[in-house]
Amino acid sequence: MSEEEAKLLEELKRLLREGREARRRREFDEAKELYKEGKELAVRAGWEEDAAVFEASILLIDKKFEDVISFLSPIVEKPALHLRGDAYLRIGWVQDRMKLYEQAILSYQKALGDPNYDTPGKAWHNMGITHRLRGEFEEALQWLRKAREWYLANEPRGVENVDYHISSIRRQQELRKRGLNKAAEEVGKIASLSTRESTDPLIRIRDILAENRNKVGEYAERDGREDTDILAILKGWSSSIPIISAVDRERFGGQICQGGGYFVKTEREGIVIDPGLDFLANFGTIGFHIKEVSQVIVSHNHIDHCADLIRLADLEHQWRLYDPKAERKPNICFHLDIDTHEGHRPRLLDTGVDNLNVRPINSQQPNYSINEQVTLKVFHTEHDPDNRIPDSIGFVLNLIVARDRKRSIGYTSDTAFFKRLPKYLSNCDIIIAHFSYAEPADYEGKESHTRHLGYTGLLRLIKETEANLYVISEFWGGRGDCRIELVQKLLYDLKRESREVKIIPGDVSCIIGLRKLDIRCSRCGEFVPYEEIFVTAPEVPFGKLRYLCKNCLLG
Numbered sequence: 001m002s003e004e005e006a007k008l009l010e011e012l013k014r015l016l017r018e019g020r021e022a023r024r025r026r027e028f029d030e031a032k033e034l035y036k037e038g039k040e041l042a043v044r045a046g047w048e049e050d051a052a053v054f055e056a057s058i059l060l061i062d063k064k065f066e067d068v069i070s071f072l073s074p075i076v077e078k079p080a081l082h083l084r085g086d087a088y089l090r091i092g093w094v095q096d097r098m099k100l101y102e103q104a105i106l107s108y109q110k111a112l113g114d115p116n117y118d119t120p121g122k123a124w125h126n127m128g129i130t131h132r133l134r135g136e137f138e139e140a141l142q143w144l145r146k147a148r149e150w151y152l153a154n155e156p157r158g159v160e161n162v163d164y165h166i167s168s169i170r171r172q173q174e175l176r177k178r179g180l181n182k183a184a185e186e187v188g189k190i191a192s193l194s195t196r197e198s199t200d201p202l203i204r205i206r207d208i209l210a211e212n213r214n215k216v217g218e219y220a221e222r223d224g225r226e227d228t229d230i231l232a233i234l235k236g237w238s239s240s241i242p243i244i245s246a247v248d249r250e251r252f253g254g255q256i257c258q259g260g261g262y263f264v265k266t267e268r269e270g271i272v273i274d275p276g277l278d279f280l281a282n283f284g285t286i287g288f289h290i291k292e293v294s295q296v297i298v299s300h301n302h303i304d305h306c307a308d309l310i311r312l313a314d315l316e317h318q319w320r321l322y323d324p325k326a327e328r329k330p331n332i333c334f335h336l337d338i339d340t341h342e343g344h345r346p347r348l349l350d351t352g353v354d355n356l357n358v359r360p361i362n363s364q365q366p367n368y369s370i371n372e373q374v375t376l377k378v379f380h381t382e383h384d385p386d387n388r389i390p391d392s393i394g395f396v397l398n399l400i401v402a403r404d405r406k407r408s409i410g411y412t413s414d415t416a417f418f419k420r421l422p423k424y425l426s427n428c429d430i431i432i433a434h435f436s437y438a439e440p441a442d443y444e445g446k447e448s449h450t451r452h453l454g455y456t457g458l459l460r461l462i463k464e465t466e467a468n469l470y471v472i473s474e475f476w477g478g479r480g481d482c483r484i485e486l487v488q489k490l491l492y493d494l495k496r497e498s499r500e501v502k503i504i505p506g507d508v509s510c511i512i513g514l515r516k517l518d519i520r521c522s523r524c525g526e527f528v529p530y531e532e533i534f535v536t537a538p539e540v541p542f543g544k545l546r547y548l549c550k551n552c553l554l555g
């Protein structure tokens, strides 16, 4: 090949490549322009056969698939053709579409046999998929792995797609090995929606229905968690974060924790507190089941405190439909502040919740009894200086754990600091305090938050109460992640006044034992004393805090 010819070939390949890029961007007119340019260039040089490859590319865009084959077949073996690999790739592609798999494989092999062909990754990729469609998994994997290498070096954005196929084929193989051929078939199923089935799908639909695989039913039959006498923190970052961090979640593999609420579980009761955004997701991830819930308490009508209320009621309804044992368990009771009660009651009743099971709670009548062992004492909070949320409450939950030990959990919910707050929370074993965030002036005690405790409020609350353990929760993500530093600052400031206090920053996966007020190691699951737990900072800002015992910290 002369230097001039080599140059022309390079130019034609560039046009093919750019045409392909434009197609990928769905800029079809531009792609056609590029192909036309290539065609004219080839015609001018007397490379009629190569011009046909460009023409075929235009036919592909116009979806004239069968024309592609009749157009390329006569020229593809002509010695004068330079773009043989590209011609065969297009033929194979159309054959695949027509389910002529054997022929398609031959075409890809021919493409790969062309020494001038420079996108072998595409042919390997297609070979892999074709073998997969034929149920030949080992071959499929071989080709896809080769394609992966090529994509990695030449076109990294193609890697993800190949990886998807590799892992789903592996799963198919795995299922087959376990004798689950039907399930393997399901995994391998690729719906070709445009082609007409040769057999009536009703037969298959009957089969599927006969298997009676019911997602809700499967959930209904599952067990919950065994442990009792625990307080589970299911709250990560509060309201403003969930949507924003969806992208991060993708990138960091689900490490961003958000939304939530709390779950207190004793032998007799499972008490949900403030099921806000993502509560159910966090609840399920930790391994709890709706069948463990008996009471729900909501402190005020803000989305980070009640977003999952209706969903929770609906989940109970769904579970009851499928679990015969559900009848033995009384319906969940909802104790809602006045505002939330007004706003949510009709929709709760819509999900099948019994009228009697939705009750308003308010600070005018502060004492409620949930059963002989569990009582609730409610107080008014100062969550909004403009009084748009006048019914917001905090509370103390008194309960009995194993060996008749009394425990009380104080909950500030969202509130600015106010004088009586420490009095309401004076005899608690645990206080859950909502921080939100603080500016430097607040940390220095020069200014305090008007809707949440902030730093000054938190410090005062701790100074004026005597809980055995403080859980700091409800962090706002708008000003950075200093959850660990916040707790260190509190401990530092309190130490200067010679007070040793137990404080822990809350996050999803923080579980506290109510019998001994110990903390569960998020790695080994063992409950260890506060002093032996290390809270480790996340790998990424706003990521998960981990609560590790000494053994797990050291690996």
Ligand SMILES: [Zn+2]
Binding pocket: 300, 302, 305, 383, 414
């Ligand atoms: Zn709030």
Ligand SMILES: [Zn+2]
Binding pocket: 238, 302, 304, 305, 414, 474
């Ligand atoms: Zn809140």
